[in-house]
Amino acid sequence: MAVQSARMLACLILLGLSSHSVGGTWTDERVMGGELDTYLYIPDSEPALSAGRALMVSLHGCVQRNETIRESGNWETVADEYGMVVAVPQASGEGGLYGWLGCWHFHEGPEASRNDGDQAHLVALVQELLADETLNIDPAQVYLTGLSSGGGIANQLWCMAPDLFAGVGVSAGPAPGSTGARSDLKSPSVSVEEGREYCLKYAAQQNGISIEELLNTQLWNTVHGVEDDVVVPAHADRNAEIALSVYSEFSAMSVCDDAASATDKTSVSQWCDAQGPRVSKVLVNGMGHAWPAGSGEGFFVDGEHLNYPAWITRWFFANNRRLAAE
Numbered sequence: 402m403a404v405q406s407a408r409m410l411a412c413l414i415l416l417g418l419s420s421h422s423v424g425g426t427w428t429d430e431r432v433m434g435g436e437l438d439t440y441l442y443i444p445d446s447e448p449a450l451s452a453g454r455a456l457m458v459s460l461h462g463c464v465q466r467n468e469t470i471r472e473s474g475n476w477e478t479v480a481d482e483y484g485m486v487v488a489v490p491q492a493s494g495e496g497g498l499y500g501w502l503g504c505w506h507f508h509e510g511p512e513a514s515r516n517d518g519d520q521a522h523l524v525a526l527v528q529e530l531l532a533d534e535t536l537n538i539d540p541a542q543v544y545l546t547g548l549s550s551g552g553g554i555a556n557q558l559w560c561m562a563p564d565l566f567a568g569v570g571v572s573a574g575p576a577p578g579s580t581g582a583r584s585d586l587k588s589p590s591v592s593v594e595e596g597r598e599y600c601l602k603y604a605a606q607q608n609g610i611s612i613e614e615l616l617n618t619q620l621w622n623t624v625h626g627v628e629d630d631v632v633v634p635a636h637a638d639r640n641a642e643i644a645l646s647v648y649s650e651f652s653a654m655s656v657c658d659d660a661a662s663a664t665d666k667t668s669v670s671q672w673c674d675a676q677g678p679r680v681s682k683v684l685v686n687g688m689g690h691a692w693p694a695g696s697g698e699g700f701f702v703d704g705e706h707l708n709y710p711a712w713i714t715r716w717f718f719a720n721n722r723r724l725a726a727e
Contacts, residue, residue, distance in 0.1 A: 434526030437490035440471045448484035453539030455485040460551025463504040466493040466623055473699025479711045484558035493519055504550035507557050510580035513601050515561035515606050527565050548569035548692045560603035562617035568717040570622045573632045586632045589639040597644035616724035617651040622681045624709055626688030643681045666706050676721045
């Protein structure tokens, strides 16, 4: 834990010595991953780490569009701080009514696969970006965040694709294995034991790669508005318990010192293994079902409470397990 704390302190000191302004650019929307209309934010600053740029994939929720995250998600400043590329894809529209509503199609629950549908498209998108040498993306610094249905599919993909994602942030999303039924959104139907089993089943889709090695170097977070009446806050507790149950298969986990609260309206819980923080949960008082941007406004975007893009990026950078010692 001392190593992780020292890394966090060094990172924050380094950033504190520099002034940052938004100087990067959003690209025009283009098809990536075979099916996903995607905006990229490309910073003009140097990457924070010499290994290369980080990649943050940010997923919208149902009835939102990726334009909302591009315009109101508040990724630019922190992307410039860290020299981080941000990808904002639009859901493919697959999945019947859910697709028509603009949802990410995680609704097959336990039967979902990284080789089909939006899951496969997102895997392909990341692989395409990693292959683009002009972006200089470090495979050890690939992160995924998502709101609502975007959180639901993110909560599948940390299990399905731990080879790709070093860290995942779930904003108001249901558990691994959930079909997103209305009754489930109002009260989590997936138990901790079921969620662990579904997650390990998803992870077993890997071929020839050690599941233990992948999941034991991954970070997981959830953020949830206490006033959320669409996906109730009980999902934050259940999701954190599932993540802890999965990671505990490979290393001992316990409550550690809480991360400093981001604002006076948030509470932050954190769990560590022998190396430091692995799992965190952020509850935002006064916030409903929304992307916690921290400034501005937009459709299902909260600009009054937590700057989650800044919070989660700093947490990922401070605790990344896959980076070689610099």
